[in-house]
Amino acid sequence: MKNKSVTIVGNIKNHYRFYLSISEIFIDYTVTLCCTNEVFNLIKEIENSSHIILKLYPKDKLYNSFIEGDINIIEQPYLLKQLIQLAFRKKISNYFLVCHNINTWFFPLSNIDSSFKVKNIRSMFLREIIKYRLKKIIVVSDKLVNSIQNKKRNVICIPFDILLSSENIKNKTSVSKLKKIVIPGTISRARDYELIMCLIISLENLKDKFEFIFLGKPSDEYGNDVLSKLNNLKLLGYKIKTFSKFISAFDYHYELKSCDIILSAFDNKFVTGEGFVEYYGISKETGVPYLGLTYNKIIILPETYNHPTIVSDQVLTFKDINSLNPLLDNLYNSNLNSKPILGFNEKLILLNKLKFKIFNYLNEK
Secondary structure: OOOOEEEEEEOOHHHHHHHHHHHHHOOOOEEEEEEOHHHHHHHHHHOOOOOEEEEEOOOOOHHHHOOOOOEEEEEOOOOHHHHHHHHOOOOOOOEEEEOOOHHHHHOOOOOEOOOOOHHHHHHHHHHHHHHHHOOEEEEOOHHHHHHHHOOOOEEEEOOOOOOOOHHHHOOOOOOOOOEEEEEEOOEOOOOOHHHHHHHHHHOHHHOOOEEEEEEOOEOOHHHHHHHHHHHHHHHOOOOEEOOOOOOOHHHHHHHHHHOOEEEOOOOOEEEOOOOEEEEEOOOEOOOHHHHHHHHOOEEEEEOOOOOOHHHOOOEEEEOOHHHHHHHHHHHHHOOOOOOOOOOHHHHHHHHHHHHHHHHHHHHHO
16 A cells, blocks of 8 residues: 655745654655755755655745645745735645744734734735635644644644754763853844843853854844854953854754753744734744754753743753853853753653654544
């Protein structure tokens, strides 16, 4: 009997590991990833699995041209033209829609920011059409499931990144006195870089203890301003590493594999480009916890953020700069052993069980 075919429609460059994670769930199936040029080039750089077929589409034609499979997993469309294409596609009732912005899709009227423009009513209308025709939803964190279960949907959680192997899950923290802290993500207002820079300055007497690696390029004028300030701190003797361009998959993997701590600071409130308000850990997710999962590192996150359950053994939280500084000092002095993390075998068993559960769910629906 022929195995089912699986189609994944992916159009977001930074989500390439999510698409690979889904394809890994269907490791014995033929998986077709229909994607845009940016996703295509990035995956070709790092992935050579024979069961994945890459199909390249122009961004403005992806949602009405992709090849359907027996199981279809569709990344939420962002652009107006993409929304139109999916809303009026002939048959979508059997699709699984990956929803990253729950308020935007399910509660738009009660989450409108002052930046909202009247023209975006068109997108709201198109999302209503898609939701009417499509009832199966995928979210990337268990914390997001409850937000839409009462909307009479079939909802399943597929963690954003579950690509685990013995090569990258082992905790390879440094044995040297210098501890490496990675701050992932594009340098933009979506994260609190002012707090992180204040943290660096507050560690003036501990310059030789920590190196801060900003694993993302600046996105706009604000990002370039932060980059300039970080370069000035370098001149004062602080150990800081930055990138001015998009980071290659090789460098990205190396920095995360060799670091000791992953740190992120952000306000829970996030306003989308369309002017809808989302909240991290409630209606939207950040990929930072899943980097900690993949590379088995301690993750330091704001205490107000509702992190995914799967990384609970790895997360330490802070309230403000006053609690963050001693936290790092304690971690350094305890050689990072104050937060026990599940080892490779335990984590792998956990993830394999989860993948099996997801596999059965998607095949039954």
